[in-house]
Amino acid sequence: MRYYCTLALLSCVLLLGGITTALPERSAVQAQQMYQQGLAGTYVNQDTGGFCYVYNLGRGYLFVSDTGERAQFMVTGRNRLRSVRTNPTQPDILVTVDQDSFGRTVLAIEVPGKSTGYWVYAR
Numbered sequence: 001m002r003y004y005c006t007l008a009l010l011s012c013v014l015l016l017g018g019i020t021t022a023l024p025e026r027s028a029v030q031a032q033q034m035y036q037q038g039l040a041g042t043y044v045n046q047d048t049g050g051f052c053y054v055y056n057l058g059r060g061y062l063f064v065s066d067t068g069e070r071a072q073f074m075v076t077g078r079n080r081l082r083s084v085r086t087n088p089t090q091p092d093i094l095v096t097v098d099q100d101s102f103g104r105t106v107l108a109i110e111v112p113g114k115s116t117g118y119w120v121y122a123r
Contacts, residue, residue: 039097043107043119052119054107060084063095 039061043052050066060074061081073081073095083093096108105121 039105039107041105042122043105044122046118046120051122054119 038056039054040056041054043054044050045052045066048066052066053064055062055064057072060072063071063073071090071093072084072086073093074084076082079097081095081097083090083095085092091112094110096110098106098108100106100120107119109117109119111117
């Protein structure tokens with residue numbers, strides 16, 4: 001009897017270990033699928049609560065902030081976008097695409113000299 005209990009406990013530990021290692025991979029796959037489908041939509045700026053917009057623009061995207069600022073972005077890698085500098089005064093902006101615990105797309109926007117801002121997909 002002790003043998004069967006130990007065997008059952010060991011199999012549960014191995015099974016749960018396999019599930020917990022598969023969850024982060026699944027989340028990364030879901031984020032990649034959303035990224036491939038496109039990022040266009042309405043987002044909420046987590047700092048201000050204002051609405052921001054992302055539009056498809058050929059092979060890139062147009063981001064419009066809640067204050068009306070516009071910036072063009074091109075895909076530079078897996079889940080990464082970089083701003084297309086349209087004038088010399090515009091900083092080089094990096095965007096990382098991810099998902100939150102609710103499965104919503106999150107855009108982490110890194111502007112040199114400022115803290116990282118977050119836009120969360122609203123619809």
